[in-house]
Amino acid sequence: MKKIASLLLFAAFVVTTAFTINAPTPYKIGDTATDFKLKSVDGKTYSMSDYKSAKGFIVVFTCNHCPFAVKYEDRINDLAKKYKSKGYILLAINPNDPAVQAEDSFELMKVRAKEKGFAFPYLFDEGQKIYPQYGATKTPHAFLLDKNRVVKYIGAIDDNVDSAKDVKEKYLENAIAALESGKTPSPETTKAIGCTIKAKK
Template identity: 85%
Template sequence: MKKISVLLLFVAFIVTAAFTSIAPTPYKIGDVATDFKLKSVDGKMYSMSYYKKAKGFIVVFTCNHCPFAKKYEDRINDLAKNYKSQGYILLAINPNDPEVEPDDSYELMQQRAKEKGFVFPYLLDEGQKIYPQYGATKTPHVFLLDKNRVVKYIGAIDDNVDSAAEVKVKYLENAIAALENGKNPSPEMTKAIGCSIKSKK
């Protein structure tokens, strides 16, 4: 009887393991990031492969409702404007499940993008398949990639959430400058400050 119980427990463990999804390992510096094909607020699908001549990509996980994300909206818009001419494409991704956070629905993303005059693709991570691959945990959370999608910097945009005027260290911009000079960013990673990503999981 004891052997049967042990066998049943073992079978139950195997079945459970087979149906339990393993969380992807968060990206480290030097990893090659996955591409994606996500719908933007303009109704079009976007992926990094679309930008054949890009020198790099600024992938920002952000959203509508988070107070931290809202404080960075204008800064993100300025980054998109300023660096597009230099060959760096900014792609913003909303990773939140709209059933968990209704303010982050696709329709409200469209409304927010129009209100704020976003000049970058604002994409919905429908089904929440992309943010776990990147290892994003906050909004906002930034990943700087080179033209080959190699991760060069991960973390915060700068060192002052509350005031763009009082920023002392522009982490992301410094990282881009390092790439432009053929160097590795320093620091390569900083702590992302923001709201947790909303998921039913």
């Protein structure tokens, strides 16, 4: 009996260790994000390297089905429009596996983008390779990068999920303003509020 228990513990250790070794370390403030190449609902593929003159990037992990993400759709769209003229490119990435959450399929992403008139590339993290690199855990989850793809802010878009008009702290916009003035965002990180990312177990 003791031998079986020991073998089970050893097997659990091996599996856990293998997972830990293979799992990427999530980005922290000051890390340089690796570029990606993902397909968008418009039929094109996008990379940050496509934007040679960008002053920075707003990478938002979001999706179709999550009620939190839905509440932020208009705000994300407004951010994309507002900051594009200032040189900041917003790229939204759906990290969910459609086999787990059917509403987040690529075809339904196309439908959603058309319905809402998204003013940004809505990208699909096919194979779920990108969101683990970033360490995204929720939808929505925002990452602000400077022009060299150095991570400057991670977390929530603002402090009020339910009401855009009642927002008191615009975390993401404040971080962009700090970046513009050569300062360090404060806070640099906040807690992302949203749905967990749907992955196969």
